[in-house]
Amino acid sequence: MSGAGYVAAIDQGTGSTRCLLFDEAGRLVSLAQREHSHRHPQPGWSEHDASEIWGNVRRVVPQALSDAGATPADVIALGIANQRESCLVWDRRTGRPLSPVITWEDTRASGVVDDVVAAGHGATVLELSGIPPATYFAASRLRWLLDTVPDLEKRARAGEVAFGTMETWLVWNLGGGVHVTDVTNASRTNLMNIETLAWDSRLLSVFGVPEALLPEIRSTAETYAVCDDVLPGVPIAATMGDQQAALFGQTCFDEGQSKCTYGTGAFLLVNTGTTRPRSTTGLLATVAYVLPGEQPVFALEGSMAVSGSLVQWCRDNIGLVETAPRIETLAATVEDNGGCYVVPAFSGLYAPQWDADARGVIVGLTSYVSRGHLARGVLEATAWQTAEVVDAVEQTSGTRPDTLRVDGGMTTNHLLMQTVADVLDVTVERPLFSETVSVGAAYAAGLSAGVWPDLDALRRLWRRASSWEPRMDESAREHERAHWAHAVDRAKGWLTT
Template identity: 40%
Template sequence: MSGIIAIDAGTTGVTCLYLDAELNVRVRAYAEFAQHFPSPGRVEHHAEELLAAVDRTLAEVVSDPLAKDAVAIGITNQRETVFACERSSGRALAPGIVWQDKRTAPECARWRAEGRGDLVRERTGLVIDPYFSGTKIHWMLREHEGLRARAERGEVVFATVDTLIVEHLTGARRWRTDATNASRTLLFDIDARGFDPDLCAWLGVDPGWLPEVLPPRSDFGRTDPARCGVALPILGTIGDQQSALLGQGAVAFGATKLTFGTGCFLLVQCGEQRPVAVQGFLTTLASDAVGDVSYALEGALFMGGALVQWLRDGLGIIADASETEALAASVPDSGGVVLAPGFTGLGAPYWDAGARGALLGLTRGTTRAHVVRAALEAIAMQNAELIELARTEGGLEVDELVVDGGAAANDLLMQMQADFCGARILRPAEVEATARGAAVLAGLGAGLWGRADQVPRPALEVFEPRLDDTERARRLDHWRESLARTLSRS
């Protein structure tokens, strides 16, 4: 029976799956790679470490006899992270700057003050923020000695993670990206579907230094068996959040998904027509039912599962993320503790790169259980604030949300999310919708299905809201008041 290999290159690790034609996961491999924090506010990846994780997981999957019937590969990835690569060899010339990195915050503040935000919003659907790739490229060209001169000689290409992986696996030296990843660069006109000369000139980037842009479902080349042990076509690449939207089958207008990954991401499918902008939300490109380009609204939060990682790696109060549910459930509430999540600034709806994290409301009675519960509440409250904004500002009726991502396996967190949102939470039995979306794209390209809404769907578990509207509003107001104390512009 034919199947698909999906590569999901996330922020902290790479997952590789083999899925059969019913989209059942038959083989799974995972490898973490290092995060580098050279100074406060800076987050980097080394390309060779990321690609080694791709190689290791792909080799493990293709060596399994169950994966012998694979007919194509789909790739999904963390989106705004960017590398400067040598065009002729594929070698990264410097560490990649990760989407969480804030080194360009001062320049972004200056550009906003100069009034550039309206043009950026009109052309790209985004806001001026260190989050996006274009400001990182601008920094690289200024700070890495000789890089601009090499770029001007045609020797450099700036690659997001999808482009880096495709080039690595194919060795074809044909640098390609897809429209969903391109739409996160701050350089791409989402209506004209091309890199915008005005925005490129603003950030000092020649469009020729950027990859060719294809629709998500496209032929991105064939893997080199000498590099990865298999010769298969790569028939789709897509940014991770758009991939999760597709993987959840959210291809009808208004369909909504919420991903719990390193960050949290709320996406609403908007189809062929660009939606009216909603304050605090981004307008971005996604995939429709056949793998072509569509529009979506997005609320992007920087600290989701990363809060749990901080509890483990930063504070050392848990040994494993799986401990959080039982520990948080051991207390009836957070004891008044609020964990403000601005560790890398705040995304939607504040877009405040200068915000900072804080633990508020501590008493002598505070225990690690209260702190852990406060972390889970912070994840759920951030999402609840976005959903309330979508209702009040966007006029959207959000009665239910399909969820995915590693933290979605936490039952207590899902119940909190239902309570704080006042919406039903629908959790598939398989929560890895990001990789599933990449598999759907590649399967469409391989002819396994005609449309994404014909793809088999997993069973759903439902979490019903229990808080009444009055208590929910009180909790949300208290969250906003607490968060306001950590904003740089408050």
């Protein structure tokens, strides 16, 4: 199709790299995807090969173009969304990686974090970066690399090495050696000051990171570079962390608007407007997006480690169901949970409890409880974890969203979505364009390149595909809430008793 104007999005995720093309109505035109290998060389380690991922970008982008009958000349702008916090270092001269990509779930740098906390820097890091020191964020991994890769520290101080999260790596390769990151990704490093949105020398010294390593921090939607490879001549006009991209793709531009992505884990983000929120009650303060010349927009984030992965566990480890969607069919064979509650604290509890010593429990068992009740308990676990995060948001920000926009694979689970609406007592809405991460990257890039004039134009592209209204009565909700809280108490501190 010649003369067509498309916006391309690359979604560099934990499992795969995808390229999606959207037309000017925001409709998906084509999608190409390629998985990459995921290595676990030691317990707690998690790595990708950066060259393999770059190679996949070089395959999926032309594939998406060819599926749409398009050429690079048809692409107006490119946006990138990426798995957050995963990072690597490479040689500035050759562009060759000097480390694997160490992913967000890798815990090898826990010693670094322990040292930072033991040295009394915990509060400083939280105050300046907005997030507590943790292996989840990139700084500890970078310090581990500097300590471990021969000569790296010396070469880094000499300016020979570049550090980056995944969008930085891709922009470097696409744009011929431009070394930039965007604010949303930088806000997940423990190194950026959340007030000034710049690298903070105090944070750099806490982690011993030479500034010469770091990319320049830029806004979310501006032209960082023009591609000289893969999409020659196309401006790279936006980059965002994947969860922020999903918030943007759900067009949650107003303070109080929120989205929850239900994948293996679940991520709930609430737009908190232009004032910086505090990471209290177990939530993380993060940057939602920064548009050039505008005030930064912040978000509170609550992550649930185990959501869809609980259903997968029921399928793979327990044999409760043959396919993940059938958990709903099984749960629908009964009217309620029969008194059975499942707390999936497989690796501790995340937001808002943050208890690393918690472990999963199934409680309330009687001879009455059947497979169907267990399936109900599994779905309700995701709903109640969402409710806990929303309650924490309300405590922190003083406002409770009246609507929750949802996306991700589990949104085809009708019973789960109804249960989320019931226990939150809010309307739950699923958008027509469910690839919200890529949609967000494309929207930001299209906004930057003038495909869409302003946020209002993007708001108008959002389309409701389904919605669920709460229909649980208050007394039943409070009864269930108390039982869930009771079950969570049973899970807490398991390793210490």
